[in-house]
Amino acid sequence: MSSALSWTWIEPNRGSDSFEPLSASVRRKRVQVMTDISILARSNNKPAASPGESRTAVPMPARKWRTRVALPAVILLAIGGLIAYGARDALLPTIDVQVLPVVVKSSSDVGATMVGGSVTVQAPGWVEADPFYTYVGALTDGILDEVLVLEGQPVKKGQVVARMNAAEAKLTLERAEAELRHHSEEVKAAEARLVAAQATWDNPTERTRAVAASEAALAEAKAELAKIAKEVVAEESREEELAAEYQRTQRLVKSGAVTELEEIRAKKRLAAQAAMVEATKAREPVQQAKIRQLEAEVKAAQENLRLRIEETKELAEMKVALQVAHNLVAEARVDRDMAALRLDRMNVTSPVDGVVMSRIKRPGDALMFSSNMPDATQILRVYDPKALQVRVDVPLSEAAQVGVGMKAQVIVGVLPDKVFEGEVTRVVHEADIQKNTLQVKVRIINPTPEVKPEMLTRVKFLSDGKVMANANGADSHSQRVFAPEHLIRKNGPHGAAWVVDQGKSIATERHVMTGHAKKDGWVEVTEGLKPGDLLVATSVEKMREGQKVRITGEASK
Template identity: 50%
Template sequence: MIPGLILLAIASLIGYTAKDALLPAKDVRVIPVVLKAGVETGATSAVQAPGWVEADPYPVSVSALADGIVTEVLALEGQMINVGDVVARMIDDDAKLALARAEATSLEKRASLKAATANWDNPIERTRAVANSEAMVAETKADLEKLHADVAVEVARLVSMKLEAERTAESFKTRASSEIETVRSQQSYEAQKAVVDATKARRPVFEAQLAQRNAELTAANENLRLRIDEAKALAEAQAQLALATAARDEAALRLSRMEVRSPASGIVMQRLAAPGDKLVMNMDDPHSAHVVRLYDPSKLQVRVDIPVADAAKIGVGQDARIVVAVAPDRTFDGKVTRIVNEADIQKNTLQVKVAISNPSADLKPEMLARVRIVTGGATTRSTGDQTVFAPLDLIQRNGGEATVWVVDPRRNVAVHKSIVLGETQQEGWIAVMSGLSPGDQLIAEEAENLTDGQRIRVVGEVSTPNLKRNGNDHGPH
């Protein structure tokens, strides 16, 4: 039994090691790369560094605008949110009661203003006071007129009594009247004099009274014109109504803020609240009122950690090429937009922001990226080192990326490789600065529909025009 198991294990091992040979291989024809020494090459200065995708220029935090307890969260990670969408709701019972109280107070103050306005428009008491004062003035003037008549009557009576007293006195001398009649007549005269004096003495009193009542009439008219108390009451009622209206609007605003709405459109990057959480404003924690964080998928950038030694080569506006781990076969164009003016002493790097020109929907914040920043124009140099050349016709271009199909002779498979081209071209060939090595064979025919890692079998080389070579150059013959 044991020998059988040993034979089975040996057969399995042989089958596993020979599985590649048993798989069907695609026949291809190739062209070897060419080496040439002492050529003029167009080298482009560049700096490469790792980075992380992030929102450009920063994520947007959707915050509650009032304190409250969360009852419902309507936005989850990865969800698209539009401006004004409700992302969360909070308990609103207290806010509803506060609004009802504020509305009742507003109605009360509106009624007070209506009454104050009516008092202002219809100054009944002020008008009555003026009318009363006018009546009192008229009454006093009538009393003065009557007093004048009374004085005239009493003076006339005094004159009559004086004549009677004088006649009686003369008659007494002739014994025509008695002494008693004479004395009585004289006393009546003296009494009438006192009446006249008393009647005349009433004039200053009436005049003073008239002056007082004229003053009261003037004051009543002025009060009617100014209406100070009514104006104050009207202004206070208007102010009280304004305060009540503001309190009502504030209560309505707080009630509306029990629904947390997004101020911007974007994809939810992070959810920061859940039902039962308390959202509090004006706290030391900057996220105490935040519900979610958003990013705009059409505006992404890469924060790149540039070594301090290369920082002097970086400038705003420089072009960049970006490769993200999620799509290693695709290159994104970018541009340096900002340089953070503080180095990281721990990593000995300087942070640079590179905006992605046309970000893909596959890109997400915090994805790892590799950025190549073009720090200078092409420089032409003559070198004695050997330079690899490849046929232009075999180079595939996708945006700013150049690729070729290369034979892996160890595994006999096709490999899709990215290369960096120079600027020197000769007779249909172009200098390759990196990505190819001497001896590499490029798949020239039957390259259509190849997949990376597919088994192939080289059946021959394709004849191409020879590149003029110097000395020890190697290439197809």
């Protein structure tokens, strides 16, 4: 059999059912591939060739050990490590122990005699004014003209520290004074009217004159009525005379002594006289009516003289007018005083002795009481350098050990070599939930001028104040940390104890410092332990750092 085969590949023509030969280069490549395959097939079926025969050797492909061996091994090791880490609690040996908790006791319960000034709590703080800062502010609205002091400058009580624009305040005072003068003159006028009204009341001249005039008119009317009666009598007599004359004339006419003309004249005179009598009698009822009218007027005049209603009203009105005038004067005086006070308040004074800590306003700023801004009228912030305190943030876990009256040591950051005496004056009754602290105020006794507000400090709360009072028989409520003395391996004031880390269930060695207070097997711990810590009470000799433990209960004390 030949060592090479001749192959011819016919490519079908995709556009028709006929086949067309491939190109020369494509035929050569495919012939070579088929030749290699046939050689390989023969090599597997035939025995080894003799030295005289020629054949082609095919190399073995390279082995990919990184992806076939190393990667699966790494994955298996990682899985095994995770399983071992998750089961570490079950794999590590665990010791069953009993524990005793660290407790907090008061000095009165312990009955300690002397602690010796040991430090119970340390916490950072900031210096501030005691009990608070003093703000120097304007007491009225206005525009600030000038500030007369600078930061760090001492001021005295009553000292003018700033001035406001006083032009409007001066004009307001002048107007108020003019109003006061005007109302004062109105008081004088009201007093004069009251005097006149009182004189009219005391001397009712017009009322008396009216009574007298009405009585005189009544008397005149009565006299006139009497006169009319007499006139009636006279006229009737005259009528009788004329009647007799008329009768005599009639007789004379019959006798022919006189003419008829004389009779007619006599008759007319008699008729006229009769009419006069009637007219005179008619005047009597008219005059009587007039008398009755005058009698009513006399009675009214007398009643008016007795009552004097108009005079009473006028007198009362004048008294009220005078009182109103006095009230207006008082109101105007208050307005004047307020205007004067506002003008005086244009000079802003310090209410206390102290040192200027900061300036809040600048010249040209508007000071308005109606503003919602809390510092709308504040100009300066002042503090007393002799009255300073420290605002201390005590951790809640140690807050029970701090109380009012406890002595403290204050170390200011700028004076690290100087220790100031302090005393707890207040414990704020609200904890800070974000910082997990309780704020305590510590008064600095005899601070130096170098100590200024907002300086950082370190405060050490001492345990001697309350315990000493207890030793002298006084009541004491100072809180302290106590632990079983036999569980603390002591070396002088220093020692160590095994504490259970409840989160990890392991034992860890804690270095502690003890105090001098002891009672019933308990000793005071000033550093290293906190209330609630659990001390290992059994199998202590088997403990080592990080030893897994399981709490089985509380040991007997």
